[in-house]
Amino acid sequence: MTAFKGLRRQGEQFRDLVVRHRVAEIMFYVLIASFFLLETRLHRNLFYLFLPFFIAWLARREIWQRLGRSRLCGLVLLYLGYFWVSQFWSLGYDAEDFMNATRIFLFIVIFLAVGITLFERAPTAVAKLSMVxxxxxxxxxxxxxxxxxxxxxxxxxxxxxxxxxxxxxxxxxxxxxxxxxxxxxxxxxxxxxxxxxxxxxxxxxxxxxxxxxxxxxxxxxxxxxxxxxxxxxxxxxxxxxxxxxxxxxxxxxxxxxxxxxxxxxxxxSSRPALWSAAWELIGEAPVFGHGLMAEVAFRNEAGILYRSPHNILLANLVHGGVVALALVLAIYALAFAAVLRQVRQPEVLLAGGLLLFGFLAGQTDYRLFYVNLNPEWLTFWLPLAILGRYDLAEPDTQELGSDSI
Incomplete structure (x- = not known):
């Protein structure tokens, strides 16, 4: 028991250090800027390196209680949870798929939670991130x-x-x-x-x-x-x-x-052939899709196989069916509504611009938003994190300080 109390005390001291010296905040900026510096493997390894500091940043019940009051967060969690469950009806599903799906789920949740609490706690955080x-x-x-x-x-x-x-x-x-x-x-x-x-x-x-x-x-x-x-x-x-x-x-x-x-x-362009192949797969499982971990392939006119239909809406239909499509469209609708309500705020305009670009570009690219650290995070998960602080169902009038986060 004494050893447990000692470990808990050390954990609290580590968390206080992370918050007081804004370690997690700086790491968040570095993680985003590193898209332009690091290759895929190094970039993801950097995220793994930062994870203990991000987890320490989030190690307070009050944070999760506040996030639970956000309608947008609730809808996003439902979307992620649905795709996590969909792995179980994926053809060829195995234990490795379970680990990958769970890991990505946790990574996205941590990224969103850190982003939302950071932007809420520090009003200048979006400006600093933009400048970096x-x-x-x-x-x-x-x-x-x-x-x-x-x-x-x-x-x-x-x-x-x-x-x-x-x-x-x-x-x-x-x-x-x-x-x-x-x-x-x-x-x-x-x-x-x-x-x-x-x-x-x-x-x-x-x-x-x-x-x-x-x-x-x-x-x-x-x-x-x-x-x-x-x-x-x-x-x-x-x-x-x-x-x-x-x-x-x-x-x-x-x-x-x-x-x-x-x-x-x-x-x-190979897109028309890929989209046609996607519709054939959608017809086989229109409601719930083939599952997150389904090994699907799309063939173009030249016979080359692609893992993606190069359309974000079709990708959601293929893997998650109409249910996934409805959820992702609901997220977009709620997010764009939040943008229109606060469009005079520069950070909200930025979030809306990133989301709109991601949606438009996603008509000819992207596989899924349920992916490991990828450029799609900048045009979907990051703007949702920026908007999260504006969508609290019961916002506090008291500004968060370092002691409350």
């Missing part, structure tokens, strides 16, 4: 762009960044998220002309690398999202950002001797 993301993304994009232009032939080779952005399509999604951080959150908060011009320069940089990725889905989704943000916010500098984005890609293509039509015709 902007700096890291801009520096890595600039370095990768110089390397690309000096060693590759644009439009014959596709732009690749560093870390998770080393894949052209994933890079386009990541730099689109960075662009939205600038336009939706940093620009509206900028107070000096020089800072605004710096951010507009970053818009051009991110637009250029997105265009050079030759990823049609993210390019279109980025353009549509920026236009919607401009219409919602009505800020002159955001209008300028939208204009710069829409002008940068055509101008860059003209400089390198490519027409926009060439982007459309650079290669036949």
């Amino acid at each position: 993301t902007f700096v890291v993304a801009a520096v890595t994009a600039g370095m990768a762009l110089v390397l690309f232009l000096t060693t590759s032939e644009p439009f014959h080779d596709r732009f690749e960044g560093f870390g998770r952005a080393g894949h052209p399509i994933l890079g386009a999604h990541l730099y689109a998220a960075a662009l939205l951080v600038v336009v939706a959150h940093l620009l509206p908060r900028a107070e000096s002309l020089s800072l605004r011009l710096l951010y507009e320069t970053a818009v051009v940089l991110f637009a250029l690398v997105i265009g050079l990725s030759l990823s049609r889905g993210p390019i279109l989704a980025t353009a549509l999202t920026i236009v919607v943000i401009a219409l919602l916010r009505g800020n002159l500098w955001i209008y300028l950002s939208a204009g710069l984005l829409l002008a940068t890609i055509p101008v860059a293509y003209a400089i390198f001797g490519l027409e926009l039509g060439d982007l459309v015709s650079r290669g036949a």
Whole structure:
């Protein structure tokens, strides 16, 4: 008993250290920024390294009680719980699948809980995260762009960044998220002309690398999202950002001797064949789907097999059926409703922009949101964490301090 009390006391001291010195907060910023720095395995290992500190941050009953009052959190937990249960009717399900499904479930819950409590406890947390993301993304994009232009032939080779952005399509999604951080959150908060011009320069940089990725889905989704943000916010500098984005890609293509039509015709898309194959699988299990861990494959016209239908809604239908589709659409509906209620808040506008981009880009990409640490987390789970503090069913009027978290 004495040993148990000693361990408990040490655990409390460790947690106090994590909270007092904002260790978990800093680690959260590093985890997001590392999307632009680390490869998949290293990035996920970094998350594992941070887990004890995140768990220490969350080791208070009051935190979970507050999260339990959020309608959005409840719906998200229902969605995750349904997919976790769906593993049991997956064909070929085994013990390893159980461990993987449970691990991912816990990781997403921990990530969301840390994000929501962090953003609620520290009103400037979103601003700090935005600045860290902007700096890291801009520096890595600039370095990768110089390397690309000096060693590759644009439009014959596709732009690749560093870390998770080393894949052209994933890079386009990541730099689109960075662009939205600038336009939706940093620009509206900028107070000096020089800072605004710096951010507009970053818009051009991110637009250029997105265009050079030759990823049609993210390019279109980025353009549509920026236009919607401009219409919602009505800020002159955001209008300028939208204009710069829409002008940068055509101008860059003209400089390198490519027409926009060439982007459309650079290669036949496999999406229609993949979607057709997905509908065949959906017809076999329309209500509950084939289960989270079902080993499904989608064949294109060339006979190449893909693990993803490249459509987030179809992926939910394949693995979770109509039930999963209804849940994910309900999450989007509740989240977008929260955005419209608080759209004048820069952090809410950012969350809405990330969600909208993820939804639009998800019509031609993504597998599932129930995945290990992936770029999809930036366009689904992170914005939901930002919105979580605005969706408490019974919000406290007292601001949380370090002693209450």
